[in-house]
Amino acid sequence: MDLSYSPEELAFQEEIRTFLQNDLPKDIAEKVRLDGDLTKDDMERWHAILNARGWLAQNWPKEFGGAEWPAVQRHIYDTEAAAAHAPRIVPFGFSMLGPVLQKFGSKEQQDHWLPRMLDGTDWWCQGYSEPGAGSDLASLKTKAVRDGDHYIVNGQKTWTTLGQFANMIFCLVRTDSDAKQQEGISFLLIDMDTPGVEVRPIILLDGCHEVNEVWFTDVKVPVENLVGEENKGWTYAKYLLTHERTGLGGVGSSEAGLKAVKRIAKAANHNGKPLIENPHFAARVAQVEIDLRAMATTNLRIISKAAAGEAPGLEASMLKVKGSILRQEINDLARRAVGPYAMPFASEAVEGANDRIPDPLDAGPVAGQYFNNRKLSIFGGSNEIQRGIIAKVTMSGGA
Amino acid sequence: MDFNLTEERQMLQDTLRRYLREQYGTERRNEILASDTGFSADIWAELAELGVLGALFTEDQGGFGGAGFDIAVVFEELGRAGVVEPVLDSALVGGRLLAAAGKADMVEQVIGGAIHLAVAHGEPDSRYDLDHVNTTATDNKLTGRKAVVMNAEAADHLIVSAKDGDAIALYLVDKGAQGLDIQGYPLLAGGRAAEVTLDNTPGAPLGLTLTDFEAANRLAIIAQCAEALGAMETATALTKDYLMTRKQFGRPIGTFQALAHRMSDLLIEMEQARSAVINAAGYADDKDADLHLSASKNLIGRIGRLVAEEAIQMHGGIAMTQEYELAHIAKRIVMADHRFGDTDYHLERFIALSAA
Numbered sequence: 044m045d046l047s048y049s050p051e052e053l054a055f056q057e058e059i060r061t062f063l064q065n066d067l068p069k070d071i072a073e074k075v076r077l078d079g080d081l082t083k084d085d086m087e088r089w090h091a092i093l094n095a096r097g098w099l100a101q102n103w104p105k106e107f108g109g110a111e112w113p114a115v116q117r118h119i120y121d122t123e124a125a126a127a128h129a130p131r132i133v134p135f136g137f138s139m140l141g142p143v144l145q146k147f148g149s150k151e152q153q154d155h156w157l158p159r160m161l162d163g164t165d166w167w168c169q170g171y172s173e174p175g176a177g178s179d180l181a182s183l184k185t186k187a188v189r190d191g192d193h194y195i196v197n198g199q200k201t202w203t204t205l206g207q208f209a210n211m212i213f214c215l216v217r218t219d220s221d222a223k224q225q226e227g228i229s230f231l232l233i234d235m236d237t238p239g240v241e242v243r244p245i246i247l248l249d250g251c252h253e254v255n256e257v258w259f260t261d262v263k264v265p266v267e268n269l270v271g272e273e274n275k276g277w278t279y280a281k282y283l284l285t286h287e288r289t290g291l292g293g294v295g296s297s298e299a300g301l302k303a304v305k306r307i308a309k310a311a312n313h314n315g316k317p318l319i320e321n322p323h324f325a326a327r328v329a330q331v332e333i334d335l336r337a338m339a340t341t342n343l344r345i346i347s348k349a350a351a352g353e354a355p356g357l358e359a360s361m362l363k364v365k366g367s368i369l370r371q372e373i374n375d376l377a378r379r380a381v382g383p384y385a386m387p388f389a390s391e392a393v394e395g396a397n398d399r400i401p402d403p404l405d406a407g408p409v410a411g412q413y414f415n416n417r418k419l420s421i422f423g424g425s426n427e428i429q430r431g432i433i434a435k436v437t438m439s440g441g442a
Numbered sequence: 443m444d445f446n447l448t449e450e451r452q453m454l455q456d457t458l459r460r461y462l463r464e465q466y467g468t469e470r471r472n473e474i475l476a477s478d479t480g481f482s483a484d485i486w487a488e489l490a491e492l493g494v495l496g497a498l499f500t501e502d503q504g505g506f507g508g509a510g511f512d513i514a515v516v517f518e519e520l521g522r523a524g525v526v527e528p529v530l531d532s533a534l535v536g537g538r539l540l541a542a543a544g545k546a547d548m549v550e551q552v553i554g555g556a557i558h559l560a561v562a563h564g565e566p567d568s569r570y571d572l573d574h575v576n577t578t579a580t581d582n583k584l585t586g587r588k589a590v591v592m593n594a595e596a597a598d599h600l601i602v603s604a605k606d607g608d609a610i611a612l613y614l615v616d617k618g619a620q621g622l623d624i625q626g627y628p629l630l631a632g633g634r635a636a637e638v639t640l641d642n643t644p645g646a647p648l649g650l651t652l653t654d655f656e657a658a659n660r661l662a663i664i665a666q667c668a669e670a671l672g673a674m675e676t677a678t679a680l681t682k683d684y685l686m687t688r689k690q691f692g693r694p695i696g697t698f699q700a701l702a703h704r705m706s707d708l709l710i711e712m713e714q715a716r717s718a719v720i721n722a723a724g725y726a727d728d729k730d731a732d733l734h735l736s737a738s739k740n741l742i743g744r745i746g747r748l749v750a751e752e753a754i755q756m757h758g759g760i761a762m763t764q765e766y767e768l769a770h771i772a773k774r775i776v777m778a779d780h781r782f783g784d785t786d787y788h789l790e791r792f793i794a795l796s797a798a
Contacts, residue, residue: 248769
């Protein structure tokens with residue numbers, strides 16, 4: 044047992060720190076620190092800076108233009124990036140579709156789509172959930188019917204994150220209505236500029252526009268955009284869900300969030316003393332910190348396993364449940380810490396409106412973030428679904 | 443012992459509930475939320491007409507209620523419908539302070555819906571402490587800054603606390619008074635507030651002290667607890683309906699035991715919450731009123747968070763959308779904990795008062 048990083052890993056950490064210090068644009072970091080809405084341009088700028096270093100597709104093999112970082116290095120990057128308030132790399136291309144194409148895509152698909160992800164030609168979004176298919180994803184109804192050299196797609200996807208910025212969407216569609224649910228699904232790449240594709244915004248409860256509905260009406264998709272085999276899409280989707288899942292706990296974000304809570308609580312006055320000295324509040328903070336320290340080690344243990352070549356299955360579900368609960372707890376602490384100043388509504392929707400929002404503790408829209416991050420225990424397989432997986436695997440011998 | 447409402451209060455509850463159900467649906471409220479003023483003058487006039495504002499005052503004060511249970515009945519219904527009009531600040535706290543100051547003519551205008559009030563007490567670093575006032579009064583000229591003042595932009599008069607020497611006193615400041623600056627903004631859970639600065643602003647002494655303010659604050663706590671209870675009832679009702687209608691894996695999700703048990707837990711906690719509001723209203727004039735009020739506010743804060751978070755979680759994604767009823771209701775519930783002392787503030791006060 045040795046909890047410390049190797050000399051090579053420490054050198055890597057130093058390299059990442061220096062890079063973030065020098066190359067992360069200050070205006071972008073400030074937006075991330077105060078939970079401001081990043082524009083498409085902000086995210087593309089950051090992607091381009093990472094790409095110039097060859098660090099954009101961190102999990103991809105070198106042959107596809109990736110950094111091929113092992114799990115420990117990716118963890119180091121995640122931790123440092125969160126601490127430096129770097130934007131999250133938009134995951135749909137790099138963490139999700141990329142690995143699927145590398146494993147199941149044709150040579151032509153790999154040669155065409157992967158370089159375009161790296162240079163920013165394409166912005167991908169994910170078309171999985173539907174209004175009637177959330178936790179029960181396999182009940183999806185969006186239909187693709189083969190017609191000569193094309194599929195004709197009809198249906199509706201929802202909760203499409205950053206779909207308003209995307210020009211491409213990878214979708215799970217039903218290609219065989221007679222087969223058992225999971226067996227009639229295919230994995231299709233759809234150009235969002237095709238006639239019949241319509242993106243409609245969904246405004247979330249904190250006023251943010253980050254998710255969308257995507258509607259398909261007689262959309263013609265060339266058959267070469269089918270990934271792998273017809274009706275095998277569920278297998279690819281599952282591969283995507285069980286691989287590259289080590290960052291799930293959000294430890295870096297939680298650590299950065301807890302640091303912010305302490306800073307706010309130091310500045311906040313409570314009965315003539317800093318709030319952080321108040322025993323009740325201090326106890327709340329300490330308990331979360333104790334949990335987080337243990338979870339950081341749990342996370343490292345799972346990363347070590349992954350580095351040794353074992354695919355995290357159960358552990359990914361466990362990390363997601365515990366990690367989401369901790370992050371939500373930290374959001375709760377932040378809103379408590381600001382007291383009455385949690386109430387003003389900083390809406391990105393109204394141009395210039397935020398100039399008038401009082402924020403004496405320099406906390407950002409913490410109440411909005413508290414509500415927004417309720418999504419953490421809902422999306423990507425709700426915590427109920429994750430608990431179901433854990434129970435199924437441990438008590439009946441298979442998922 | 444009788445846990446039934448009196449006939450008058452039952453009528454008030456029925457009338458208000460029916461009115462809000464018919465006139466204050468999600469769509470109407472979302473229009474109000476998006477409006478520049480953040481509240482509807484029509485709704486305000488109708489609430490006055492229905493006697494809802496009058497029910498917050500005693501007969502001596504020109505109303506026909508004014509006791510803890512009258513306040514609880516009104517605010518539970520306002521909470522159930524997610525009403526954003528500033529009844530709590532403008533009519534209840536502002537109005538009762540003016541009543542305590544003997545301003546009968548102004549109270550009459552409040553009850554009739556003719557004037558709006560704002561109560562400017564909290565300051566940028568006072569958090570929830572009532573006795574932390576840095577605004578000064580010299581020869582009835584006020585100077586200082588007041589934080590998150592509800593309804594300040596719409597108010598015809600502001601009731602402002604300030605220190606004349608060591609003593610905290612309350613002053614009446616008119617809209618448009620010299621040196622009065624109001625920077626307004628919307629609130630996450632609806633309505634508007636403002637940062638208010640006073641620079642040598644003339645104020646008329648109301649003859650009220652911190653003790654009077656504390657009395658009005660007790661009523662505010664009852665109202666806030668009851669409002670949160672009403673909102674929590676809506677949240678649990680929406681969740682129950684959703685669990686019985688939303689199907690995944692071929693059956694209503696409420697038939698999954700993992701969710702059914704959590705719904706049951708919510709219903710158990712809701713009974714606790716109802717009792718907490720009854721305690722707050724029933725012990726409003728007790729010698730240990732503050733102890734009871736802190737107990738209630740703490741419990742409502744804890745249960746409120748549980749209900750809001752569980753209601754969202756059991757709904758899933760749909761509850762994250764602004765246009766769905768629960769989104770607004772959940773914000774009302776959680777933001778109630780940021781007024782008149784939060785869960786921790788009242789826990790501490792309960793401990794201190796228990797030890798005394």
